[in-house]
Amino acid sequence: MTKMRSFAKRLLHRAQHLMEHRPITSNSILCFSLWVAGDSLAQYSEYKMAKDKTESTRCDHRHESFSLDKLDLIRTGQCASYGAFVTGPLIAIWYPLLEKFSKKANPLEKYKVWGGPVFKVLLDQFLMDPPTIVAFFGYMNICEGGNMETFQRKIKNEFLTSWLASMAFWPVVLLGTFRFLPIYAQAPLINACAIVWDAFLSNRNAAARVKQTQLSDSKNGENPKQKESKQQLLAEI
Structure with a gap:
């Protein structure tokens, strides 16, 4: 037990050192891993929903589990590369800057210990969040060979x-993070919570891709059976 505690302490110290002295590299690696987890979770949920819907309309209830060979590895790789090349470096720079800015100019300072965290949450949600959502869909659009349209x-x-x-999701997470955690530990916890968020964004991008395919097929004169199949897939997502 003592050895385990000692190992955990050394591991935590090492992680703290990397986050403080190599924030971009550390967060990029972490974001890469978490986007793999997030997209895998999204694909599993999509598979499960489709499977449950299919079984509800059939008498055949043969068990078929989700396995790695059912993963769209290209989609996962695209999401993971976004985490490594965009999200990781961005949050490694953004949260320390947010901390410095909130100390210099905080109109909510009169609210004492909660003034700073609330101010940072507002800045994050209204200054950082919209551009990063646009950046995600833009990055995935490029990966998928899309155009401006x-x-x-x-x-x-x-x-x-x-x-x-x-x-609805992030203010609660960020408020606790900004209030109770030191700067170096903020990005890792936010990234850990981001698994769920990454899964959500991956799912929304998949839905957008199906809609685009459906629109393209309708313009090209797709036959009714193919169109019905695409509509069913869209409903599942």
């Missing part, structure tokens, strides 16, 4: 839904 359609269909979901 498909990007604009994604933003039109998915931005508001995603931002409202963010407003």
Whole structure:
């Protein structure tokens, strides 16, 4: 037990050292891993929903579990690369800057210990969140070979839904994080909570991609059976 505690203490100290002295590299690696987990979770939930819906309309209830060969590895890789090259470096820079700015100019300072965290949450939600949501859909649009038209359609269909979901999810997480954790520990915890958020964004991007495919097929004169199949997939997502 003592050895385990000693090992955990050394591991925590090492993680703290890396986060303080190599924040961009550390957060990029962490974001890469968490986006893999988030997208895998999204794909599993999509598979489970589709499977449950299929079984509810059939008498055949053969058990078929979700396995790695059912993962869309290209989709997972695209999401993970966004985490490594965009999210990781961005949050490694953003949260220390947010801390410094809130100390210099905080109109909520009169509310004492909660004034700073509330001010930082407001800045994060209204200054940081909208551009990063746009950046995610833009990055995925490029990875999928889309153009400006498909990007604009994604933003039109998915931005508001995603931002409202963010407003419901992140303020609670961020308020506790900014209030109780030191700066170096904020990004790792936020990233850990981001598994759920990453899964949500991955799901919304998949839904947008299905809508785009459905629109393209309708323009190209897709036959009714194919159209019905795409509509069923869209409903599942």
